[in-house]
Structure formats: C-alpha cells, structure tokens
Amino acid sequence: MQDSFASSDLSRRRFLGLAAAAGFTVLGLGLTGCASSSTSGGTASDSGADAAKQVTGSVTAVGSTALQPLVEAAAEQFMNENPGVTVTVQGGGSGQGLTQIAQGAVQIGDSDVFAESKLSAADVSKITDNKVCVVGMGPVVNKQVSISNISLADLKKIFTGQVTNWKQVGGSDQDITVINRASGSGTRATFEAAVLGSDKVPDSFKPQEQDSSGTVAKMIAETPGSISYLAFSYFDDSMKALSVDNVAPKDEAVEDNSWTIWAYEHMYTATSPDAATSAFIDYIMSDAVQGSLVQQTGYLSISGMKVSRDASGKVTKL
Amino acid sequence: MIPKRSIERVGKLATGACAAVATVLVITLIFMVAQHGLATFTVDGISPSGFFFGTTWNPHQTDDAGSPLMGALPMIAGSFAVTLLSCLFVLPFAIGSAVFVVEIAPGFGRKVLQPVVELLVGIPSVVFGLIGLTVIVPWVRGWAGGTGYGVFSASLVLAVMVLPTVTSLAIDAIASVPDSYREGSYGLGCVRWQTIWNVVLRSAAPGLMTAVILGMTRAFGEALAVQMVIGNAAAMPMSLFTPATTLTSVLTMGMGNEAMGTVYNDALWSLALVLLLMSLAFILIVHLIARKGARSNG
Amino acid sequence: MADTVAAHIKKARTQDRIATGILIATAGVICALLAAIIIYILVSGASKVFDPAFLTGKPQQFQAGGGIGPELFNSFYLLLLTLIISTPLSLGAAVFLVEYAPDNVATRTVKTAIEVLSSLPSIVVGLFGFLFFVLTLGWGFSIISGALALTMFNIPILVRVIQQALEAVPSDQRDAGLALGLTRWETTVHILIPAAIPAVVTGIILSAGRVFGEAAALIYTAGQSAPVLDFSNFNLASMSCPWNIWRPAETLAVHIWKINSEGVVPDLTAVSNGTAAVLLLCVLAFNLLARFLGRRLSKKLAAE
Numbered sequence: 001m002q003d004s005f006a007s008s009d010l011s012r013r014r015f016l017g018l019a020a021a022a023g024f025t026v027l028g029l030g031l032t033g034c035a036s037s038s039t040s041g042g043t044a045s046d047s048g049a050d051a052a053k054q055v056t057g058s059v060t061a062v063g064s065t066a067l068q069p070l071v072e073a074a075a076e077q078f079m080n081e082n083p084g085v086t087v088t089v090q091g092g093g094s095g096q097g098l099t100q101i102a103q104g105a106v107q108i109g110d111s112d113v114f115a116e117s118k119l120s121a122a123d124v125s126k127i128t129d130n131k132v133c134v135v136g137m138g139p140v141v142n143k144q145v146s147i148s149n150i151s152l153a154d155l156k157k158i159f160t161g162q163v164t165n166w167k168q169v170g171g172s173d174q175d176i177t178v179i180n181r182a183s184g185s186g187t188r189a190t191f192e193a194a195v196l197g198s199d200k201v202p203d204s205f206k207p208q209e210q211d212s213s214g215t216v217a218k219m220i221a222e223t224p225g226s227i228s229y230l231a232f233s234y235f236d237d238s239m240k241a242l243s244v245d246n247v248a249p250k251d252e253a254v255e256d257n258s259w260t261i262w263a264y265e266h267m268y269t270a271t272s273p274d275a276a277t278s279a280f281i282d283y284i285m286s287d288a289v290q291g292s293l294v295q296q297t298g299y300l301s302i303s304g305m306k307v308s309r310d311a312s313g314k315v316t317k318l
Numbered sequence: 319m320i321p322k323r324s325i326e327r328v329g330k331l332a333t334g335a336c337a338a339v340a341t342v343l344v345i346t347l348i349f350m351v352a353q354h355g356l357a358t359f360t361v362d363g364i365s366p367s368g369f370f371f372g373t374t375w376n377p378h379q380t381d382d383a384g385s386p387l388m389g390a391l392p393m394i395a396g397s398f399a400v401t402l403l404s405c406l407f408v409l410p411f412a413i414g415s416a417v418f419v420v421e422i423a424p425g426f427g428r429k430v431l432q433p434v435v436e437l438l439v440g441i442p443s444v445v446f447g448l449i450g451l452t453v454i455v456p457w458v459r460g461w462a463g464g465t466g467y468g469v470f471s472a473s474l475v476l477a478v479m480v481l482p483t484v485t486s487l488a489i490d491a492i493a494s495v496p497d498s499y500r501e502g503s504y505g506l507g508c509v510r511w512q513t514i515w516n517v518v519l520r521s522a523a524p525g526l527m528t529a530v531i532l533g534m535t536r537a538f539g540e541a542l543a544v545q546m547v548i549g550n551a552a553a554m555p556m557s558l559f560t561p562a563t564t565l566t567s568v569l570t571m572g573m574g575n576e577a578m579g580t581v582y583n584d585a586l587w588s589l590a591l592v593l594l595l596m597s598l599a600f601i602l603i604v605h606l607i608a609r610k611g612a613r614s615n616g
Numbered sequence: 617m618a619d620t621v622a623a624h625i626k627k628a629r630t631q632d633r634i635a636t637g638i639l640i641a642t643a644g645v646i647c648a649l650l651a652a653i654i655i656y657i658l659v660s661g662a663s664k665v666f667d668p669a670f671l672t673g674k675p676q677q678f679q680a681g682g683g684i685g686p687e688l689f690n691s692f693y694l695l696l697l698t699l700i701i702s703t704p705l706s707l708g709a710a711v712f713l714v715e716y717a718p719d720n721v722a723t724r725t726v727k728t729a730i731e732v733l734s735s736l737p738s739i740v741v742g743l744f745g746f747l748f749f750v751l752t753l754g755w756g757f758s759i760i761s762g763a764l765a766l767t768m769f770n771i772p773i774l775v776r777v778i779q780q781a782l783e784a785v786p787s788d789q790r791d792a793g794l795a796l797g798l799t800r801w802e803t804t805v806h807i808l809i810p811a812a813i814p815a816v817v818t819g820i821i822l823s824a825g826r827v828f829g830e831a832a833a834l835i836y837t838a839g840q841s842a843p844v845l846d847f848s849n850f851n852l853a854s855m856s857c858p859w860n861i862w863r864p865a866e867t868l869a870v871h872i873w874k875i876n877s878e879g880v881v882p883d884l885t886a887v888s889n890g891t892a893a894v895l896l897l898c899v900l901a902f903n904l905l906a907r908f909l910g911r912r913l914s915k916k917l918a919a920e
Contacts, residue, residue: 068677069880076844090757105754119577203374214880326801334716337708418642422639434654436825442828442895443831444869444873510636539735539739540738593740597737
C-alpha cells in the first residue's frame with residue numbers, strides 16, 4: 001500500500017517538476033532568443049570601456065512623471081558613456097520625489113515645483129536645487145472655439161468662474177467647459193500663480209479636473225467649448241493654442257518672460273551628492289543634453305533663458 | 319524515521335503560519351492606513367465634521383479661518399451614486415444571464431459565456447476607461463447634452479466592469495439551489511418560468527444579494543477607469559450628466575503630487591481610510607444577509 | 617372550472633415563453649457586448665501584435681516606434697513570482713481552515729481577515745504596499761513589492777476555491793485514511809490535496825487574469841519604469857538582470873496607463889491598443905494552458 005503511494009507520489013511530483021522546469025525553460029529561452037538582439041545600450045560590459053570615465057555607482061531618480069521621459073533618455077545616453085554607473089528612473093509624482101530626496105532614500109528627486117512649496121524649511125535646507133530645463137505652458141481650447149487670442153484679465157475671469165460663455169469674451173454662443181488640473185499639481189500651481197495671481201477661486205466655482213496631460217489633450221480635442229492648459233510639448237493639430245495679450249506661446253517669448261506662464265523643472269540632490277550623482281547632473285546640464293534631448297522632449301534649455309525666477313516668484317533679468 | 323506525531327505538529331504549525339501571515343497582512347494594512355488617515359484630525363487639526371460634511375474640496379486654498387478647504391462629501395456622495403447606479407444597470411443583465419446559463423442552456427453557458435466572462439476579468443481597467451472616454455462619453459454627450467462626463471457615463475463603464483463578477487457569483491448562487499426544489503415544483507405541475515421565478519430565484523435570493531453587494535464592493539473601489547469618465551469636478555453629484563467625483567479618482571490624481579507628512583497627503587490617506595471602512599461595511603452587510611438567509615432556509 | 621384551469625395553464629405557458637425569450641435576449645445582449653469589447657481590443661491592436669519589433673523592443677520615451685519587450689517579460693515574471701508566493705500560502709491557509717481550525721475567536725478572525733482581503737479596493741492595497749513594502753521596509757519600487765501586493769489579492773481567491781474543493785471531498789475519504797493509520801497531515805497531503813488540484817488550477821486561472829490586468833496597485837509598488845533588460849546578465853544584484861527581484865518592473869497594464877497619461881509619445885494610440893491586444897492574448901493563452909495542464913493533472917490523479 002505504502003509503495004503505491006510512494007510511487008504515485010514521486011510520479012506526480014516528477015510530472016509537476018518537469019512541467020514547471022519545461023515552462024520556465026521555454027519562457028527563458030524564448031525571451032532570450034527574441035530579446036537578446038533588441039537590448040541595446042545599458043550592457044554593463046566593462047572590458048571595452050574607455051579608461052577616461054571611471055565613475056561608478058548607482059543613482060536612483062524619483063519624482064515628476066512630466067520630467068521622466070527626458071531623464072530616462074538622458075540616463076540611457078549617460079549609461080552608454082559610463083558603463084560603471086546604473087541610473088534608475090522612476091515616476092511617483094513631484095510630491096514623492098521631494099519627500100524621498102529629503103529623507104535621503106534616493107539620490108535625485110525630480111520635481112515640477114520649487115521644494116519650498118511642498119517641504120518644510122528644515123527639509124529644504126537638506127537638498128540642493130538643480131534647474132535642468134524650463135517648461136512653457138499655455139491655454140488650449142477646442143478647435144471649434146472661434147477666438148485665438150485672449151487677455152490675461154479675461155483668462156482670469158474664465159478660471160474663476162466669472163465668465164461662463166464664450167460670447168462674453170468675443171467668441172460664439174457656447175458654454176465654456178473648464179478643465180482644470182488636479183489640486184496639488186505643479187502645472188496648476190504655475191498656471192494659477194501666473195494667471196490668477198493672489199486672487200482666490202470662489203467656492204461656488206467647481207470645474208472639472210484631470211491630472212494626466214495626455215487625457216487632458218484628448219478631452220480638449222473632443223469636448224466642444226472646452227479650455228484647459230498644457231505644456232508646449234503637447235500642442236498639436238487636435239487643439240488650438242491661444243495667445244495671451246497678443247503674445248504667442250513660443251519658446252522665445254518664454255526666454256524673455258514676455259510669456260509669463262512657465263516653470264523650471266528641478267532635479268534636487270543632497271547638499272553633497274556622491275560622484276555618480278554629480279556626474280549625472282553635470283551631464284544633464286551639459287550641451288549633450290541641453291542642445292538636443294531637452295528640445296526633443298519639448299522643453300527649453302536653461303542656457304537660453306534671459307530671466308530667472310526664484311521660489312517666491314520674483315523675476316530678475318540675467 | 320521522524321515520528322508521525324511531530325510531522326503532524328509541524329504540519330499543523332505550517333498551515334497555521336500561513337493563515338497567520340494572511341491575517342497579519344490585513345491587520346497591518348488596516349493599522350497603517352488608519353494611522354495616516356487619522357493623522358489629519360489628530361496631528362494636523364482638521365475638524366472631522368468639516369471634513370466629512372464639507373462640500374468644497376480645494377485643499378491648497380484656505381478659507382477665512384486659515385484652514386484648508388477639505389470637504390469630502392462630494393467624493394463620498396459621488397462614490398455612492400456611481401456604485402448604486404452601476405449595480406442597478408448590472409442587476410437585470412447579470413441575473414438574466416445567470417438564469418439563462420443555469421436553467422435554460424447550461425452547455426452554451428459553460429462553453430461560451432463562462433470563458434468569455436473569465437477573459438474579461440483580465441482586461442485592465444485603463445482599457446475600459448479608454449473605451450469609455452472614446453465611445454461612451456461622446457455618445458452620452460450626443461443625447462444628454464453637456465460634456466458627457468458624469469455619474470451616468472461612469473456608471474455605464476463600471477457596470478460593464480462589474481458584470482463578470484456579479485454574473486459568476488449569481489451563477490454560483492442559482493446553481494447551488496438543490497435540484498429537489500426544482501423537481502418538487504415541476505411535480506406540482508409548474509412550468510419552467512414559474513419554477514424559476516417562484517422557487518429558484520426566491521431561494522437563491524440571499525446568494526444573489528451577496529453577488530450584488532460584492533459587485534458593489536468592486537465598483538466602489540474602482541479607480542483608473544472611473545477617473546477618466548467622471549469629470550472629476552469636486553461638486554456634489556446633483557445631476558447624472560454633470561461632472562462629479564469619487565473617492566478613488568481624487569486619490570489617484572492626488573497621491574503623487576503631495577509630499578508625505580503634509581496635511582494634504584494626510585487628507586488623501588483619510589479618503590483611503592473612508593474607502594477601507596466602506597469595504598468593511600459591505601462585508602458586514604454580506605454577513606447579515608447570509609445569516610438571515612440561513613435562518614429563513616432553516 | 618376546467619375553463620379557468622385551462623386559462624391558467626395557458627397564461628403560465630405564455631409567461632414562460634415570454635420570459636424565456638427575454639432571458640435569451642438578455643444573454644444574447646451580454647454575449648454580444650462582451651464579444652464586441654474583445655473584438656474591438658484585438659482588432660485595434662492587430663497591427664502591432666504581429667510585429668516582432670514591437671513585442672521584443674524596448675519602449676521609447678518620446679519617440680515613435682516603441683516596443684513592449686521588457687513589459688511583456690515583467691508581466692510574466694511578476695505572475696510567476698506571485699503564484700510561487702501565494703499558492704503555498706493559500707493552500708496552507710485553506711487546509712488550516714478546513715482541517716485544523718478549532719471553532720474559536722482566532723479562527724473567526726482569520727476567516728474575516730481573508731474576507732476583508734477580498735473586498736479591498738485595489739488602490740488601497742497599492743497604497744498600503746507603497747507605504748509598507750516600498751517605504752517602510754525600504755525595498756523601493758521593485759518586483760517583490762509588486763508580487764506581495766498582488767499576493768494580497770490572490771489569497772482570498774485561492775483560499776475560497778481550495779476551501780470549497782477540500783470541503784467537497786466526502787468524509788469517507790478522511791475516515792478511510794484514519795482507518796488505515798494515517799495521521800491528519802498525511803491524509804491531507806496524500807488524499808485531500810490531490811483532490812483539490814483541479815480547484816487550485818481554477819484559482820490560478822482566476823488570479824492570473826487579475827494579475828495581468830491589475831494596474832492601480834502596481835503603479836505604487838512595482839513602479840512605472842522598466843530598466844533595459846540584458847538577458848545575458850545573471851548578476852542578481854544588477855539592475856539590468858531580468859531575474860533581479862529588487863528592480864522596478866513596469867507591466868503591460870501599467871504601461872498602457874503610463875503612455876496614456878503622459879501623452880508625449882507620437883504613436884501612443886497604436887502602442888496602447890497594441891499593448892491591450894497583447895495583454896488579452898496573454899490572458900487567453902494562459903487560460904488555455906492552465907486548463908490543459910489541469911485536465912492532464914486531474915486525469916492522472918483520477919486514474920489513481
């Protein structure tokens with residue numbers, strides 16, 4: 001009796017083991033075969049590496065999802081040139097990025113806003129700001145809206161709910177559908193600082209909100225009479241970008257602050273970062289990135305700015 | 319040769335440990351969410367009545383007294399509205415399909431409906447949200463006017479998402495009605511529909527209610543799909559066709575933006591705590607139904 | 617008297633016919649709707665599904681032509697890890713509840729805890745995973761954090777299914793085991809668990825669907841970035857080693873969410889539709905494979 005149990009036991013276990021091993025092998029081999037040709041760059045083969053760059057280490061960057069494409073692309077190029085360094089880029093939002101760099105859990109915290117607006121003064125003193133690029137943003141409307149320019153005052157009235165129909169600002173008779181960004185979003189903070197100033201939004205005005213830029217772009221394209229605000233990199237044929245006070249939303253206008261709705265993208269590090277982190281930040285500030293990747297991802301280079309702005313919003317000419 | 323008694327003891331310990339791990343995880347979860355969620359009231363000093371009954375959610379703006387505008391009532395009302403409406407949409411279809419699969423065409427049900435339903439469980443909520451955004455919202459805008467975003471669109475999307483869960487549970491509930499009941503009914507001369515309506519559905523009622531409540535639990539906790547079609551206006555859901563908001567959509571949109579330890583972050587955790595408490599409440603309701611059902615069935 | 621009886625019977629038959637018609641229509645509508653959704657997803661993504669560059673290439677951050685190679689691997693690897701962790705755990709818990717649990721407060725707590733797990737919103741589990749696994753335990757966004765968060769979803773599904781199967785084993789079997797001198801444990805391992813294997817397979821299929829489609833919980837635990845994977849790298853501590861469980865791992869579902877919310881990639885609609893179609897096909901393939909293996913297993917066991 002025991003024997004038959006034992007033998008059936010073994011054969012069942014053997015079957016399961018074989019099945020698992022077979023499955024695993026097929027998975028591994030199949031994917032190896034397919035993928036080995038496609039993984040380019042990032043291979044940590046030190047043998048042929050240039051003796052000049054001897055930086056080693058591991059850098060983790062966490063935070064803004066808006067900055068993520070740029071940092072990921074820069075990280076890939078950086079790791080190609082410095083095989084001894086591993087750079088991992090993650091999302092999580094500006095709030096998370098700032099929290100984690102202040103706690104020292106990661107090496108770089110990406111943020112769409114100044115740390116002063118989200119962290120306590122004590123935490124801000126623990127980190128150093130590196131402004132890596134500039135993002136310009138502007139109001140966009142659905143293509144059917146007839147106006148193409150709006151005054152800052154009218155824009156403020158729309159976003160405080162005082163104006164609710166396009167005919168009140170020179171357009172056709174259509175209800176305005178305001179699509180705001182989420183509370184706490186850096187984009188919204190920048191826009192409200194530039195457009196509303198210190199005015200408060202009245203309690204009775206409760207517009208729609210959407211946090212993801214991609215979804216906002218889709219909603220603007222499909223919802224008649226809608227208005228929202230997006231970074232310049234999202235402008236395309238499916239929507240209409242408004243000029244404000246007859247200033248067109250262009251990079252040159254941001255550089256001399258004739259277009260006031262813009263913000264820095266920050267990469268915060270510890271006050272004395274390690275070698276790998278410094279090397280990566282230097283790389284991002286160098287022409288290799290500032291002249292190419294920054295423009296390709298739709299941002300403006302820091303070096304082109306003719307003004308600078310501090311955490312409290314004060315603008316100084318450079 | 320290891321004595322059988324110690325193998326027995328090890329076995330008991332090992333399985334007990336497994337059960338303990340599951341329990342510990344749940345207790346840790348409840349504890350940590352509560353710890354952060356209650357910090358809003360205990361550490362940051364927000365008043366609970368203002369939080370749960372206030373109707374304005376604009377945390378980065380302060381009211382005249384200087385405290386942030388954190389009123390969660392629009393989200394709570396929105397979550398309930400969307401959940402109830404979606405289950406209202408689902409109920410006839412789920413029970414109808416379940417009755418069809420069990421009573422009328424079991425072969426078709428097992429070969430076609432059940433695999434299709436299982437396949438749907440694997441579709442990510444984002445995809446449902448995208449379909450809602452590109453198909454349902456323009457359609458609703460076409461005949462209801464307005465923007466198309468709102469409780470109605472969100473309920474439609476949720477109804478489709480919750481359908482597999484409620485249908486499978488309903489099938490289980492109806493299938494578990496003993497055949498002796500059906501045979502007794504037929505023996506009395508009833509036709510099939512009379513049997514279904516008067517005997518099967520009535521005795522499966524507690525199971526069906528459980529199915530609906532569990533569907534509501536899934537609908538209450540759905541985040542990504544709802545966020546795309548409900549419009550996320552922090553206003554009370556006064557109409558089915560104006561943008562509203564739910565607890566989950568505010569949570570998804572806000573969590574990444576706020577730094578840990580700030581009052582804004584704690585407020586989001588309080589919303590998560592409300593979600594947790596509501597799912598516990600749903601389980602309680604299921605237990606009560608089960609106990610009542612057991613009592614009435616003898 | 618006969619007239620009213622006949623009229624009553626006629627009314628009942630008409631009711632039956634109308635009701636059956638409505639039921640068939642309902643089931644038909646549901647089938648048509650579900651089929652429409654599935655066909656829509658497959659058709660809109662068809663152009664990308666058969667493109668090997670798409671299936672094995674790495675994602676582009678802001679240019680067209682990105683692929684989903686790492687994400688595809690991550691989805692399967694995460695599924696494997698989750699099943700490895702949750703299946704024994706659920707098996708043990710189910711056996712405990714059915715065979716050993718005394719009828720006291722502790723057992724009721726365990727049962728309630730498992731029910732609570734089954735009702736948790738996925739975003740609450742994700743946030744808890746973020747707080748506990750990612751921050752408190754310091755694992756960061758990693759595969760293991762994601763796998764543990766997904767285990768919390770799987771446990772109730774598997775426990776319920778296994779429990780039903782174990783309870784369905786007739787008590788004659790247990791008595792026979794005891795009569796032969798087997799301990800409770802030996803009876804469980806040699807008689808009951810084999811009887812429960814088909815149920816385990818069903819549970820695995822159900823939970824695999826959930827794992828593939830889950831995005832909200834994974835965004836906060838496994839992260840939304842996919843390091844480039846080098847399959848020749850077996851250094852488990854390196855970020856480019858595919859088998860390293862401490863690296864962030866974006867899965868197919870999270871990838872769909874990420875490219876739609878960032879919205880910078882020019883061909884994002886094509887990539888998003890393609891990813892959704894691939895995901896659906898993976899779930900289908902996994903279902904079929906698991907059912908096939910399950911049938912083979914139960915045939916082998918039933919032959920005993």
